[in-house]
Amino acid sequence: MNFSLSEDHLFLRDAANTFLSKEVDLAPLLVPGATIEQAGYRQMWDKLTELGWPGIIIPEDHGGLGMSAVDLAMIVSECGRFLAPSPLFGTLAGTWAILAAGSETQKQQWLPGVAAGDYQLSLAIAGADGDCERTNTSVQVSARGDDYRLNGNCHYVVDAADADKLVVAALYNGARRFFLVDNAPAAVTITQLDWRDITRQVCAVQLNDARARLLDGNSSDVWPWIRDRLYLVLAAESAGGLHAVLDDTVAYAKDRIAFGRPIGAYQAIKHSLADMLAEAEFASVAVLYAAWALSSSDPAAPLAAAMAQSYASDAYRSATARSIQIFGAIGFTWEMKNHLYFKRARANAELLGSPQCQREQIVKILETQHK
Amino acid sequence: MDFNLPGEDDPRRIEVRTWLAEPSNRGYKALAEHGYAVPHWPRPWGLGADPELQLIIDDEIARACIRAPHHVNPVPINNCGQSLLKYGTDAQRERFLKPALACEEIWCMLFSEPSAGSDVGALRTTARREGDHYVIRGQKMWTSLAEKAQIGVLVARTDSSAPKHAGLSQFLVDMNSPGITVTPIVDMTGEQSEYNEVFFDDVIVPADRLLGSEGDGWKLSMLQLQTERVALSRPGAIWGSGPSARELMEGLIASGRIRDPLVRDEAARLYVEGEILRLLALRSLSDRMNARNSGPEGAVRKMVAAPHGQRVLDLAKRSQGVHGMVKDRNVLPMSKGERGPYSNWDHAFWWSPAVTLGVGTQEVLKNVVAERLLALPRDPDPTRKTPWSSLHAQPAPEQ
Numbered sequence: 184m185n186f187s188l189s190e191d192h193l194f195l196r197d198a199a200n201t202f203l204s205k206e207v208d209l210a211p212l213l214v215p216g217a218t219i220e221q222a223g224y225r226q227m228w229d230k231l232t233e234l235g236w237p238g239i240i241i242p243e244d245h246g247g248l249g250m251s252a253v254d255l256a257m258i259v260s261e262c263g264r265f266l267a268p269s270p271l272f273g274t275l276a277g278t279w280a281i282l283a284a285g286s287e288t289q290k291q292q293w294l295p296g297v298a299a300g301d302y303q304l305s306l307a308i309a310g311a312d313g314d315c316e317r318t319n320t321s322v323q324v325s326a327r328g329d330d331y332r333l334n335g336n337c338h339y340v341v342d343a344a345d346a347d348k349l350v351v352a353a354l355y356n357g358a359r360r361f362f363l364v365d366n367a368p369a370a371v372t373i374t375q376l377d378w379r380d381i382t383r384q385v386c387a388v389q390l391n392d393a394r395a396r397l398l399d400g401n402s403s404d405v406w407p408w409i410r411d412r413l414y415l416v417l418a419a420e421s422a423g424g425l426h427a428v429l430d431d432t433v434a435y436a437k438d439r440i441a442f443g444r445p446i447g448a449y450q451a452i453k454h455s456l457a458d459m460l461a462e463a464e465f466a467s468v469a470v471l472y473a474a475w476a477l478s479s480s481d482p483a484a485p486l487a488a489a490m491a492q493s494y495a496s497d498a499y500r501s502a503t504a505r506s507i508q509i510f511g512a513i514g515f516t517w518e519m520k521n522h523l524y525f526k527r528a529r530a531n532a533e534l535l536g537s538p539q540c541q542r543e544q545i546v547k548i549l550e551t552q553h554k
Numbered sequence: 555m556d557f558n559l560p561g562e563d564d565p566r567r568i569e570v571r572t573w574l575a576e577p578s579n580r581g582y583k584a585l586a587e588h589g590y591a592v593p594h595w596p597r598p599w600g601l602g603a604d605p606e607l608q609l610i611i612d613d614e615i616a617r618a619c620i621r622a623p624h625h626v627n628p629v630p631i632n633n634c635g636q637s638l639l640k641y642g643t644d645a646q647r648e649r650f651l652k653p654a655l656a657c658e659e660i661w662c663m664l665f666s667e668p669s670a671g672s673d674v675g676a677l678r679t680t681a682r683r684e685g686d687h688y689v690i691r692g693q694k695m696w697t698s699l700a701e702k703a704q705i706g707v708l709v710a711r712t713d714s715s716a717p718k719h720a721g722l723s724q725f726l727v728d729m730n731s732p733g734i735t736v737t738p739i740v741d742m743t744g745e746q747s748e749y750n751e752v753f754f755d756d757v758i759v760p761a762d763r764l765l766g767s768e769g770d771g772w773k774l775s776m777l778q779l780q781t782e783r784v785a786l787s788r789p790g791a792i793w794g795s796g797p798s799a800r801e802l803m804e805g806l807i808a809s810g811r812i813r814d815p816l817v818r819d820e821a822a823r824l825y826v827e828g829e830i831l832r833l834l835a836l837r838s839l840s841d842r843m844n845a846r847n848s849g850p851e852g853a854v855r856k857m858v859a860a861p862h863g864q865r866v867l868d869l870a871k872r873s874q875g876v877h878g879m880v881k882d883r884n885v886l887p888m889s890k891g892e893r894g895p896y897s898n899w900d901h902a903f904w905w906s907p908a909v910t911l912g913v914g915t916q917e918v919l920k921n922v923v924a925e926r927l928l929a930l931p932r933d934p935d936p937t938r939k940t941p942w943s944s945l946h947a948q949p950a951p952e953q
Binding site for chain 2: 185186187188189192253433436437444445447448450452453454456457458460461464465468469471472475476479481490493494539542543545546549550553
């Protein structure tokens, strides 16, 4: 038993923190009408590539860094802390899809290029109603021998516009299968959604007879395996963001004077911040446990991942709303960062299903264990 | 990093289990002599055990269906005993510790008073030095175990010319001294009284029962209230005892009540919070094992655990519907095993309003978290620096 982070983990976290604090500048987003491009979404990717982050989770024999889920959590929670706009999420999602569903040959074919930063990935999983658990039925697959063609629409696809290749989930022969599609101009039309969280790129994708390669994996476990890892990513982001919001709000409460005292001297404010501290600590512990469980293939990993994602989502949403309240009216303006965190929190709590959905998954697991 | 707990085949676990299987070892005297009453203390009292070994010993004592020594005699084992190691005299250690650890002499803590609860520094009980003894006068309240305790750890005011915290001292008092009256407080559960009022009517306490020096009372009391045993692997709803969120979930599944969609989501939410509480307890334990500062977790954990426990008990009770109003221990199916006091859902529920009151109210705890951990401004206490005697007219001492 050793729940403490190792020196290596702490070093990685601090290095990510130092790097991102220098490189991320949200100021351009605090101007009305700003878009994600203005915050250096594309430039950030080049810098992350220099650090090798596109290959964090890619095994070494496929050209990546082969790091663990705990290492990943260190990096991603710092990305969440700074709201680093970058296509990391999409590439992680696409990579896991290839790792889970690709044959050895397919992995060898595509993953070294991802690790080297030659191309970005994206994963199209959600249906028109945003549900990721049922297969998106708005994509049709036609096959003539090995020539697969996809037609239809993919929804809420993160980091699609800049991706070179999309992994698309679609119903084929009665099962959810994963296809790799090149982001080619005529065959793939991508529209960026007018997404409220301008620190993340989310798109609608239209496939027009797009040539696709079928990933060989044909197990119903593929999506849950990917999903548990994506839960970890979102939960780690949320936990990191929650700590940033806590730090900012505490600093403001010490600084802002009302009725002759810093507002943080009033119990209505200080008690709210004490609760926020507790939730930030709880979210971090849940994330670490999930990261450990995933990296050590512990049987409790699906439970741990769902716990982390449901807890961190709720806590992040609640903290970002309270942060605006504690800042007062200035926190409601576009020029402050509060709304960026508020919107990221709401997005993180919806992209892979609501916290209620994850809690339903938790109860199902426990019911199965009870039998 | 490794979240695995010491396994069933851990050699230390097997050693403890084997030792406990011997019938002659099952008494509290044997446990104390073997160091199992206070494994975390240094030898000869304990084993100087690391937190992992403490966890194993706690687990195995519970598994052997022995009520844990720290439940039988919590005051010396959890809170006050260690003060004697550091601040007591040789004679005090010799006289008091052995019978306390063997659970032969039960202790109680005489801190709170009718007008000094969360603000315990405002206590009014006085200890007046007269030759080779002190004379104690005043009233204590909310004292657990006073009805059976042989020894009381008393905080009283020895110097009323000093500000409120500075004028306090601690004493080890014989609870059967003449002039002590113990009266049970009937709490809202209406069941067996947990707490007492204790009246001191010019009680004589020999001067060698002073713990530390005069004026150490506040410092010692704070240390004793903050001493926390690492025994929270199962976060029960009432100060770590009683049923947990895991047991709530098991009970709701076993009874079929989990099928109600509202119960289902709420139970899952509590389950998640309960598991994180458990992980946090283990992480602070692990941090201590790695000689790393365990961060804000202790105070924060307590702040979350108390209302969490209330919500766990509340959902268990609501899941019964109207029948929950009938006095009946049979609330939810529950696995067997020693879980300390408050071991049935019904009693625990009616007890639960106390959880955010005892050992400092929830509001005071939130102040502590905000002020100590977030460095937010302290709440003002206009009486903090003023000599006690100029704040309170003292009754004329009786001659």
